[in-house]
Amino acid sequence: MKAFLHDDQKCHYPKDYLVNGVFVDNPEHPARIDHLKTGALAAGCEFQQPKNSGLGPISAVHTPEYLHFLQHAHRRWSYIEGASEAVVADIRPVARDGAYPASVVAQAGYHMSDAAAPIGADTWTSACWSAWTAVAAADAVLAGDTHAFALCRPPGHHASAEVAGGFCYFNNSAIAAVQLQQKYPRVAILDVDLHHGNGTQQIFYKRDDVFTVSIHADPVRFYPFFWGHADERGEGRGLGYNLNLPLPRQSDDKVFLKALNTALARIEAFAPDALVIALGIDASIDDPIGGLAVSTDGFHHIGQTIKSAFSGPTVIVQEGGYISSSLAANLTAFLRAYTQK
Numbered sequence: 500m501k502a503f504l505h506d507d508q509k510c511h512y513p514k515d516y517l518v519n520g521v522f523v524d525n526p527e528h529p530a531r532i533d534h535l536k537t538g539a540l541a542a543g544c545e546f547q548q549p550k551n552s553g554l555g556p557i558s559a560v561h562t563p564e565y566l567h568f569l570q571h572a573h574r575r576w577s578y579i580e581g582a583s584e585a586v587v588a589d590i591r592p593v594a595r596d597g598a599y600p601a602s603v604v605a606q607a608g609y610h611m612s613d614a615a616a617p618i619g620a621d622t623w624t625s626a627c628w629s630a631w632t633a634v635a636a637a638d639a640v641l642a643g644d645t646h647a648f649a650l651c652r653p654p655g656h657h658a659s660a661e662v663a664g665g666f667c668y669f670n671n672s673a674i675a676a677v678q679l680q681q682k683y684p685r686v687a688i689l690d691v692d693l694h695h696g697n698g699t700q701q702i703f704y705k706r707d708d709v710f711t712v713s714i715h716a717d718p719v720r721f722y723p724f725f726w727g728h729a730d731e732r733g734e735g736r737g738l739g740y741n742l743n744l745p746l747p748r749q750s751d752d753k754v755f756l757k758a759l760n761t762a763l764a765r766i767e768a769f770a771p772d773a774l775v776i777a778l779g780i781d782a783s784i785d786d787p788i789g790g791l792a793v794s795t796d797g798f799h800h801i802g803q804t805i806k807s808a809f810s811g812p813t814v815i816v817q818e819g820g821y822i823s824s825s826l827a828a829n830l831t832a833f834l835r836a837y838t839q840k
């Protein structure tokens with residue numbers, strides 16, 4: 500299976516983020532790429548560099564205001580005397596019904612939902628290459644490959660059309676889905692990350708051409724808190740085209756696979772032309788974030804179960820999954836379902 504990754508996805512280096520009011524080390528570390536690449540190579544993936552696809556595929560999902568902000572925020576922020584190295588929001592509009600502000604301080608509040616997606620000098624570069632990695636994997640599938648893997652980093656599923664958050668800037672899975680629509684009009688996105696894919700849900704919430712499904716730790720007491728609940732089903736034309744399957748904390752393989760079968764039955768009923776798997780592997784029992792208890796074997800079963808339910812064009816997009824003793828092995832286990840003959 501072809502896999503895509505660009506070296507410049509490593510440049511972005513968010514030093515810390517805010518947890519319970521305290522700045523702590525940010526686990527979305529550039530070295531994640533080394534672990535994940537090792538895992539993908541062990542599964543038999545063959546890596547290629549993506550090409551620069553320009554802003555077209557990114558702006559198919561994100562607003563011009565947001566793109567302009569993300570591209571220039573760090574430079575503008577650096578002009579402020581005494582400001583922090585990275586852009587972090589310190590004021591946010593409670594409702595989004597006010598004016599669009601001119602100051603970078605206020606725009607940071609407008610475009611950043613939390614303090615977990617700081618913007619540094621290299622964030623724009625790495626976020627673009629991460630998105631182009633997703634585009635390249637979608638293009639490989641459009642050109643005839645049945646499966647392709649995008650080693651996206653930074654991840655994307657918490658980013659909505661105009662808001663960064665939760666380590667995410669561009670929604671790589673959404674970008675891949677829209678790219679696939681050039682040939683495959685009906686796309687399902689199956690998100691198996693530990694956290695609800697709130698950005699992806701927001702982007703497609705009123706649409707019936709992209710079916711969004713997320714299996715995740717129950718957000719009632721877990722990030723992203725405000726979204727990911729079972730009663731969020733879509734709106735307008737999109738009603739019935741969003742499915743959330745929240746799981747109790749520390750759910751194991753058995754509980755996860757049961758929810759996966761529910762998700763896949765609904766995806767089968769949607770009859771998609773293509774599938775995007777938003778592959779977070781932070782549901783691992785070893786993940787430092789800690790929320791669910793999926794084993795390495797469990798990830799292989801998850802991969803096998805998805806592949807046997809949907810054999811059509813599939814793009815696998817890396818989402819979360821943080822450095823632990825089993826990060827590489829968990830990715831290998833999942834991807835083997837797609838690489839073994």
Ligand SMILES: [Zn+2]
Pocket residue numbers: 692693694779781819820
């Ligand atoms: Zn996650």
